Amino acid sequence: MEWRNASDRLRCFACGCECDGGRLDPCPSCGGNGIVISAADELAIVDWMT
Numbered sequence: 889m890e891w892r893n894a895s896d897r898l899r900c901f902a903c904g905c906e907c908d909g910g911r912l913d914p915c916p917s918c919g920g921n922g923i924v925i926s927a928a929d930e931l932a933i934v935d936w937m938t
């Protein structure tokens with residue numbers, strides 16, 4: 889099974905930018921914390937079906 893490195897869509901609390909990355913990654917612009925607004929593929933499918 890090949891692991892694909894899907895990225896979550898994040899929005900930064902501090903500067904408001906949106907970026908793709910792991911949910912624990914800091915904001916690439918300011919290094920602040922963000923929230924996941926759109927999860928990576930497998931998780932997103934689960935979210936949409938609930």
Ligand SMILES: [Zn+2]
Nearest residue numbers: 900903915918
């Ligand atoms: Zn930021």
